[in-house]
Structure formats: structure tokens, C-alpha cells
Amino acid sequence: MSTRPRRSLRIRLTVVYASLLAVALLVYAGCVSVFFLHSLREQLDLSLDRDVEAVEGALTNSPNGQIALDSEEGEDQEDRFRQGFLLEVWLPTGSLADRSDALEGQQLGPAPTAGLSPEPPRSFRLSSGMRVRMLSRVHHLADGHPVLVRLALSEEPLWKEFWEMSAALGIALPIVVIGVVITGYLVAARALKPVDSMARRAAEITADQLHERLVIDNPDDELGQLGTEFNTTLARLESSFEQLRRFTADASHELRTPLTAIRSVGEVSLRKPGDEKYYRDIIGSMLEEAGRLTRLVDSLLTMSRADAGKIQLHLTEVGLVDLAKESASLLEVLAEEKQQTFRINGDEAITVMADRTILRQALVNLIDNAVKYSPIKGEVGIHITDDKENAYIEVQDNGPGIPPEHRSRIFERFYRVDKARTRAEGGAGLGLSITQWAVTAHKGEIGVHCDPGPGATFRIRLPKTALTASDLLR
Numbered sequence: 001m002s003t004r005p006r007r008s009l010r011i012r013l014t015v016v017y018a019s020l021l022a023v024a025l026l027v028y029a030g031c032v033s034v035f036f037l038h039s040l041r042e043q044l045d046l047s048l049d050r051d052v053e054a055v056e057g058a059l060t061n062s063p064n065g066q067i068a069l070d071s072e073e074g075e076d077q078e079d080r081f082r083q084g085f086l087l088e089v090w091l092p093t094g095s096l097a098d099r100s101d102a103l104e105g106q107q108l109g110p111a112p113t114a115g116l117s118p119e120p121p122r123s124f125r126l127s128s129g130m131r132v133r134m135l136s137r138v139h140h141l142a143d144g145h146p147v148l149v150r151l152a153l154s155e156e157p158l159w160k161e162f163w164e165m166s167a168a169l170g171i172a173l174p175i176v177v178i179g180v181v182i183t184g185y186l187v188a189a190r191a192l193k194p195v196d197s198m199a200r201r202a203a204e205i206t207a208d209q210l211h212e213r214l215v216i217d218n219p220d221d222e223l224g225q226l227g228t229e230f231n232t233t234l235a236r237l238e239s240s241f242e243q244l245r246r247f248t249a250d251a252s253h254e255l256r257t258p259l260t261a262i263r264s265v266g267e268v269s270l271r272k273p274g275d276e277k278y279y280r281d282i283i284g285s286m287l288e289e290a291g292r293l294t295r296l297v298d299s300l301l302t303m304s305r306a307d308a309g310k311i312q313l314h315l316t317e318v319g320l321v322d323l324a325k326e327s328a329s330l331l332e333v334l335a336e337e338k339q340q341t342f343r344i345n346g347d348e349a350i351t352v353m354a355d356r357t358i359l360r361q362a363l364v365n366l367i368d369n370a371v372k373y374s375p376i377k378g379e380v381g382i383h384i385t386d387d388k389e390n391a392y393i394e395v396q397d398n399g400p401g402i403p404p405e406h407r408s409r410i411f412e413r414f415y416r417v418d419k420a421r422t423r424a425e426g427g428a429g430l431g432l433s434i435t436q437w438a439v440t441a442h443k444g445e446i447g448v449h450c451d452p453g454p455g456a457t458f459r460i461r462l463p464k465t466a467l468t469a470s471d472l473l474r
Contacts, residue, residue, distance in 0.1 A: 266286065320391055399455060
């Protein structure tokens, strides 16, 4: 495992920000330097152009046929040449007509051999190492003879100014970057201060303090949204822990009830002698409690496997009317004991892709509840309908109904509207939870509707389109 220390987020943010800024400043400095050098050379070219025009205006033919500067401006021009003007005048024959003393015998270029032609400004080094900028132009004298005028200016002042500017940038940029690093670190520390606060607060929240929440100064920014989502997660965890505690307590209570009954019946029967009929009754009572215990354990096992996602659906085409008749037949004995009747109606052609066993268990749970809560000689209605996209199963009883304050919680595990009555009739409060899971596993929905007066109607909606494996995993 790597032992390399991990840098904090504020340091990483500062390094990234400073690096990006440094790169940006270097690119900016490079662009400014190139532009500055180009601007200096443009100014030098303008100066060269003016000076060449001045030289052309001063060139004349002397009486002996040689080319010389005008006598009135000659001394002045010579003074200017001494200040850095570098001049060559070439004849069409390739011979040199004049060269300024400042060149000290160095040439500004080779002698023209194929006629005279102007050249655009260009930079180069003389043999002495001096950097110069030269402009060549063809000039026609008063008698019409052409000459090639080459005039150069030293670039040393230009480069000196350029390097001074570059040195200033080289000194200023590190100072700016250092200032940005310090400022960026302080800004990052201030910006991430709520994160530090939330982290310390989150570290203090334990499983016994899930009711606590993070303090959020600004819920509208990104960190505030993160804190809000964390608080929402804490609320879900608190609800899950509370549900788990309630589930554990209720499951323990439900398991203890039949076990206590079995133990009590056994202890009483051991203390009292009896005949065969007496012991048969005792054993029957114990078996009845054992059956209740088995059903409870099976329900708990089903819910546990469902929560773990270990129950796989085996989809087949299921006729809902046929499934309703099959489910009702399993409860005919209970219905006959209360002299109740089943009324099943619907189009037998209505089918869905579903796991027949799991969907039947959901429907059996609903019908079983309807039988339990419907009065003697009551009627349990099962209606199958559909539309273009969905199929619907409605289980209707004419029992006492469900009070409004209980309707939102009837699908919770171990929740009972009438706890005493439900336990007496053998219910553990898991049937509707299992039914809701079974319907949800088929990407359907279940709800309850109670009209004013007696009776309740549970309605299941199932999609008619075929479900795929990916649909079931979502």
C-alpha cells in the first residue's frame, strides 16, 4: 500500500490554479514580447524609410562623374552617419560608389551582379557581430542613371530595449505568481471552510445521533447543496435505522407470542393429567401455534430475501382472471366458515408478463385480508380491467374500511390498524408489505381507496408490456 502523503484539497486547488495562471502569464508574456519586438522593428523600418528618402534626396553626380552627397547637406549627413547610419551606394556595373566610414570596411551585402533590385527590410549580423536592419532601394539620379542605395541601422538599441522589457516581465511574473499562490491558498481555505465544518460535524454523528444534522450557512451554493443532500441521507438513514429497530422489536414480539403459547400449553398439560382427547386438543393447539410461527418465519424470510434482491422473477404470460380464480379457491374454506361469497369478473383475455407464484401470493394476501375484515355473509369482489398500456386488479370488501390516518402506513411492516383483532385472527402485519414488494417487483403500483362508509378497495396496476431483465434490475 502506498505511503505517499496525500495533499489536501486546498493545496491541490492552489497548485492547479497557480499552474494554470503561470502558464497563462507565460503565454501572455511571450505574446507581448513578440508584439513588442515586432512594434520596435516597424518603428525602425519607418525610420529607415525616412532616412533612405533623405539619402536619395542628397545624392548627386559630381563634376568628375563620381556620386556624392549634396554639398549643403553633406556635413550634416556625415554627422548623422557617424551617429550610426550605415550606407552603401552601388552602381549597375557592380562597383561600389560610396560606403560610410561607420561600416569600417564591412559590406552590407554582396555586390549586385544581375542588375539592381530593391530588397525589403531584413535583419542580419555584420562580420563584426553587430545586429543591423537594412533597407535596399533603387534610386535614379538626376541624369537618369540608377544606383542601389543600401542603408542600415543598428538593432542594438532595439534589442537592449527588448531585453529590458523582458527582464521586467521576468521579475514581475514570479512575484505575481507567488502573490496568486498565497491569495489562492487563502481564498481556497476560506471557500472550503464550510467543508471542514461539515466534516467535523459529520464525524460527531454516530448511529445513536442520526437525528442530528449538518449546519448549512448557504444552502444555495454547491457546498450548501452537498450539505443538504448529506442531511437528506442522514434522514433516510435515521428512517431506515428506526424501521430496522421497529422491525426487530415487532419480529421479536411476533415470534415470542406463539412460542409463549406453545410453552404455556405444554407446561399446563404436564401438570394436569388427561385422557387421549385432552392430549389431542393440547397437541392441536401447539400445532396451531407452530403453524402460525412457521407462517411468520416464512414471511420474514420472504421479506429478507426480497430486501437482499435474491428473489428472481420467472416471467410467463399470466391470465389475470384465471389467476384470481385460482387465488380465491385457496381461501374458499375460510370464506365458507363466514358464509362469504366471491364475485370475480373481467375479460379472460387480459394477460400480463409476470411471475405467477409471486403475483398469486400478492393476490392471496389481499383476498385473505378481505375475507378477514368482511362481515359474515359478506361478499369479496375481484374485478379485472385494462386499458391500452396497463392491467388492473381490484379487490373489494365490505368490511369496516380503513380510517384516513392509517391509509398511508398500512403497507409498513408489522403495522396494524386494529392490532388486537389482527393478532387474534393470526395476522402479523406482513401481508400487505409482501404484496407491495411483489407488485413493485413487476414495475407496478398498489393503492387503497375507501369510499365514505364501509368497505375498502385495493387496486393493483401492472404494465402490459413485456418486462426485460434490465427492467427488473432497475
